[in-house]
């Protein structure tokens with residue numbers, strides 16, 4: 186048994202040897218990644234907790250999904266900032282497994298298909314449609330399906346632990362009592378001076394919000410609060426220059442572009458150009474009567490042009 | 505077809521019994537050797553299918569298992585409490601088991617004072633349920649010894665009975681201590697075994713435990729190696 190030989194590998198060649206000081210840059214990168222992993226774990230746990238809460242939501246069996254109470258609406262919307270659309274699908278799935286309508290603000294049970302057939306014929310505005318049994322049994326009604334999708338399209342595709350621009354704006358609901366929710370949820374600052382907001386004028390509040398946003402941004406970048414980094418300085422010192430003498434845009438024309446159709450990402454291959462030159466010289470010489478050769482060369486050139494064009498097409502299609 | 509399902513569940517049932525016995529729970533010999541006809545008699549329904557709800561059972565740890573799962577006694581703590589207890593094995597018939605089922609199962613285990621539980625489902629649980637399982641220790645739900653889930657398919661055969669799978673034996677805390685001091689090792693220096701490794705799952709290994717793996721070799725007879733569960 187010699188486990189030591191397997192595990193105690195000599196340090197990898199690209200790592201600094203032990204007698205030199207640890208490269209702070211490497212340490213920073215390692216820390217950065219460790220932070221992301223830590224962040225991911227926390228976010229995943231938060232999402233799980235939210236789904237556990239929202240799985241049997243709302244608590245009032247008489248709640249109306251069209252007019253949710255402000256408290257219910259907040260309990261639903263607040264954690265959604267962290268959700269990706271796939272997490273939202275998980276929530277719907279878990280609610281369905283608990284026999285609830287997929288929309289988390291609806292207390293009704295999900296619809297049950299009339300029988301166990303895998304596909305069902307449904308009459309809709311667009312005529313009769315074939316619907317999978319599974320899809321049919323997600324919601325209690327089409328209204329809830331619409332409300333739930335209205336929320337889903339607002340979710341951020343990017344995992345919350347990788348988002349640079351903060352968690353994003355508040356999720357809006359499709360509800361008849363929109364106004365109530367705004368009144369019930371006044372904009373509050375998270376910072377330490379939060380209690381003072383009530384006395385603040387609107388403008389002061391706006392400035393405070395900007396400061397807070399900047400502080401959050403700085404924290405996201407890994408800077409210490411109140412300490413401006415170089416990057417920050419540059420951002421603030423940047424001068425805004427208005428483009429005053431703008432002209433009416435002109436559509437690009439094909440004239441005067443010369444060999445541009447040979448260009449590959451803006452670069453015109455010289456080898457081909459030279460060949461074309463040669464062929465034109467030959468054209469000139471061809472007056473001497475060597476017509477066969479000229480024909481062949483022209484063919485070659487045509488092939489190259491075609492190839493370049495094909496390639497361009499392929500690139501365009503890829504993008 | 506229903507008979508096929510019955511025989512399928514008979515094999516799954518037998519594997520769970522063997523698994524419990526191999527972990528150290530006391531399982532009577534006749535339960536390990538249950539024949540298909542006996543199984544059909546006991547757990548078959550009139551329509552020929554299987555009645556999963558009847559298949560659930562509990563197991564008590566054997567004396568040797570209790571000992572294995574106890575820390576070595578110290579002066580301060582001369583009678584350390586074993587980190588093991590009664591286990592509840594449940595066959596969930598739901599095709600789709602999710603958070604709700606798992607949570608209900610955990611509440612059931614807590615109320616019945618079970619130390620740990622194994623839930624066997626026809627299909628893989630939802631992703632969120634599996635996430636819940638991974639984090640339930642930090643969320644503070646469920647029984648002390650945790651909950652394990654298996655898919656029926658994974659228990660159709662007993663992997664440890666395959667000739668190419670070497671014998672894995674769990675070391676007690678005391679044995680682990682002796683091993684490390686004998687070779688002057690830290691546990692982190694041992695080769696590792698993932699908790700998700702099929703044999704580790706079969707034995708219900710916990711993080712930090714060490715298994716002894718005994719292989720047969722044509723040149724050296726039998727030799728042992730050790731792995732640290734992560």
Ligand SMILES: [Zn+2]
Nearest residue numbers: 286291325329
């Ligand atoms: Zn509904």
